[in-house]
Amino acid sequence: KASEVEKRWTLNDFDIGKPLGRGKFGHVYLAREKKSNHIVALKVLFKSQLKQSQVEHQLRREVEIQSHLRHPNILRLYGYFYDQTRVYLILEYAAKGELYKELQKSKCFSERRTATYIASLARALIYLHGKHVIHRDIKPENLLIGLQGELKIADFGWSVHTFNRRQTMCGTLDYLPPEMVESIQHDASVDIWSLGILCYEFLYGVPPFEAKEHSDTYRRIVKVDLKFPAKPTVSPGAQDLISQMLVKDSTQRLPLHKLLEHSWIVQNADPSGVYRG
Numbered sequence: 001k002a003s004e005v006e007k008r009w010t011l012n013d014f015d016i017g018k019p020l021g022r023g024k025f026g027h028v029y030l031a032r033e034k035k036s037n038h039i040v041a042l043k044v045l046f047k048s049q050l051k052q053s054q055v056e057h058q059l060r061r062e063v064e065i066q067s068h069l070r071h072p073n074i075l076r077l078y079g080y081f082y083d084q085t086r087v088y089l090i091l092e093y094a095a096k097g098e099l100y101k102e103l104q105k106s107k108c109f110s111e112r113r114t115a116t117y118i119a120s121l122a123r124a125l126i127y128l129h130g131k132h133v134i135h136r137d138i139k140p141e142n143l144l145i146g147l148q149g150e151l152k153i154a155d156f157g158w159s160v161h162t163f164n165r166r167q168t169m170c171g172t173l174d175y176l177p178p179e180m181v182e183s184i185q186h187d188a189s190v191d192i193w194s195l196g197i198l199c200y201e202f203l204y205g206v207p208p209f210e211a212k213e214h215s216d217t218y219r220r221i222v223k224v225d226l227k228f229p230a231k232p233t234v235s236p237g238a239q240d241l242i243s244q245m246l247v248k249d250s251t252q253r254l255p256l257h258k259l260l261e262h263s264w265i266v267q268n269a270d271p272s273g274v275y276r277g
C-alpha cells in the first residue's frame with residue numbers, strides 16, 4: 001500500500017523481539033509493529049560500517065529495488081528509516097527461516113522438493129528480469145522459507161537495475177551499440193547460471209564446481225567441468241536440465257520460460273509452487 005512507503009517509521013513503532021541472525025552489516029530482529037501487531041523482520045545496519053565499506057549506494061539501490069517488488073517468492077521490503085547511527089529495513093518475516101540450514105540438515109533435497117523450489121525461483125526471476133532487475137547473488141544463503149513452505153529470494157544487496165546505465169538515453173535503445181544491447185541479455189542470464197548451480201546443489205548437497213582451492217574452483221567454472229556423481233535418486237532429466245543451464249555461452253543458456261516447460265520440472269514440481277513434504 002502506498003501509505004506503507006510514504007509513512008515515516010521510527011523505532012518506537014515496533015516492539016523488538018529475538019535476534020533472527022546477523023548479516024554482514026548488522027543484525028536482523030523479529031519485531032512487531034505496535035498498531036497493526038504485524039510481525040516483521042527488522043534489519044539493523046550500522047551507518048559507520050556502511051560508510052567504511054562504501055556500500056551506502058548499494059544499500060540505497062537495494063531499498064529502491066526491493067521496495068517496488070511484489071511477488072510471492074520475493075521477500076517484501078515494506079519500508080525503512082534511520083536514526084543518528086543506524087539504518088533500519090522493515091522486511092517481511094519468513095516464518096520457516098533460512099533455506100541453507102534446511103539443506104545442511106537434510107544434506108540434499110528430493111527431486112520433487114528441488115523441482116518445486118527451482119520452478120518458483122524461475123517464476124520470481126522471470127518477474128525480476130521483466131522489470132530489468134537482475135539479482136546476481138542467487139545462493140542458498142539468500143533464500144528464506146515462508147509459512148507455507150514457499151521460497152523467498154532475499155538480500156538484494158547485489159541486484160542491479162540493468163537499465164540504470166542506459167536510462168541516460170531517456171529510455172530509447174536506438175542509440176545503443178550491439179555490445180551494450182547484448183550485455184542486457186548477458187546480465188539476466190547470470191541468474192540462469194546461478195539457478196543451475198542451485199539445482200545441482202539441492203540434488204547433490206554440494207555445488208558442481210566445488211574444490212579445495214579457489215584457483216581450482218575458478219578453473220572448473222571457466223572450463224564448465226560439470227560432472228554428475230552416480231546417484232540413484234537423481235534422474236537423467238535433472239542432469240539434462242542442469243546441463244542446459246550451465247552453458248559457458250550466456251546466450252545459449254536455457255531461457256527461464258523454457259525451464260518451466262522442461263519435462264523434469266513438469267513431472268516433479270508441485271503446481272502450487274509449494275513443497276509440502
Ligand SMILES: CC(=O)N[C@H]1CCN(c2c(Cl)cnc3[nH]c(-c4cn(C)nc4C)nc23)C1
Pocket residue numbers: 020021022023024028041043091092093094095096097098144154155
Ligand atoms: C543476511 C540476513 O539477513 N540473514 C538472515 C538473518 C535472518 N533474516 C530473516 C529475514 Cl531478513 C526475514 N525473515 C526471517 N525469518 C528468519 C527465521 C525464522 N526462523 C524460524 N528462523 C529464522 C532465522 N530469519 C529471517 C535473514
